[in-house]
Amino acid sequence: MKIKSAEIVISAVSKAQYPENSLPEIALAGRSNVGKSSFINKMLNRKNLARTSSKPGKTQTLNFYLINEAFYFVDVPGYGYAKVSKTERAKWGNMIETYLTGRHELKSVILIVDLRHPPTNDDVLMYQFLKHYSIPVIVIATKADKIPRGKWEKHAKVVKEKLAIEKEDPVIIFSSETGVGKEEVWQVIGKWINDNESKK
Ligand SMILES: Nc1nc2c(ncn2[C@@H]2O[C@H](COP(=O)(O)OP(=O)(O)O)[C@@H](O)[C@H]2O)c(=O)[nH]1
Ligand SMILES: [Mg+2]
Numbered sequence: 001m002k003i004k005s006a007e008i009v010i011s012a013v014s015k016a017q018y019p020e021n022s023l024p025e026i027a028l029a030g031r032s033n034v035g036k037s038s039f040i041n042k043m044l045n046r047k048n049l050a051r052t053s054s055k056p057g058k059t060q061t062l063n064f065y066l067i068n069e070a071f072y073f074v075d076v077p078g079y080g081y082a083k084v085s086k087t088e089r090a091k092w093g094n095m096i097e098t099y100l101t102g103r104h105e106l107k108s109v110i111l112i113v114d115l116r117h118p119p120t121n122d123d124v125l126m127y128q129f130l131k132h133y134s135i136p137v138i139v140i141a142t143k144a145d146k147i148p149r150g151k152w153e154k155h156a157k158v159v160k161e162k163l164a165i166e167k168e169d170p171v172i173i174f175s176s177e178t179g180v181g182k183e184e185v186w187q188v189i190g191k192w193i194n195d196n197e198s199k200k
């Protein structure tokens with residue numbers, strides 16, 4: 001897909017700040033440090049649009065990235081970061097739950113997991129949560145460049161088994177280093193966004 005424009009429009013802390021132009025939204029969920037920001041940058045051919053960091057647990061806002069004036073990527077704060085207070089965790093939970101369960105513009109959630117390791121219990125909970133609310137899920141197993149290609153399928157099988165993935169849900173092997181999987185991801189999300197460029 002051709003990216004004509006990509007910009008962050010708001011780092012929202014409350015519902016009142018969500019964009020109001022009714023464009024479709026694709027949210028990104030995952031453990032903190034799993035590679036969500038890197039995924040966004042790779043998908044949009046930008047080096048530093050979404051800030052990546054080796055320090056997890058930083059983003060506590062919903063970051064809306066407007067793409068081609070047609071749809072949004074919504075970066076959701078990562079879960080599973082130990083050094084977060086109970087109060088912060090509860091705030092995080094409320095924000096995520098409000099957004100994921102009540103947002104009409106939300107078309108699909110991209111759940112990012114690490115291809116190298118079995119999904120964590122938090123990953124499983126997030127997957128089950130999305131299924132419970134009938135939110136379409138696309139699973140991205142990232143950091144594929146860190147294991148030999150010959151082992152990808154074996155690792156992907158572990159991901160599917162641990163999540164107890166349902167057969168309608170795609171699992172795409174990805175790398176933000178090499179870009180493997182990128183076109184397949186655009187193909188899969190193409191049907192959720194009203195952008196003519198994505199259909200080319
Ligand atoms: N080798 C490799 N490293 C990655 C990949 N994706 C992310 N990383 C690294 O993992 C760390 C966390 O990435 P980031 O995108 O900030 O994770 P986030 O917390 O989920 O947004 C950074 O050091 C990235 O450079 C990938 O596909 N391959
Ligand atoms: Mg990030």
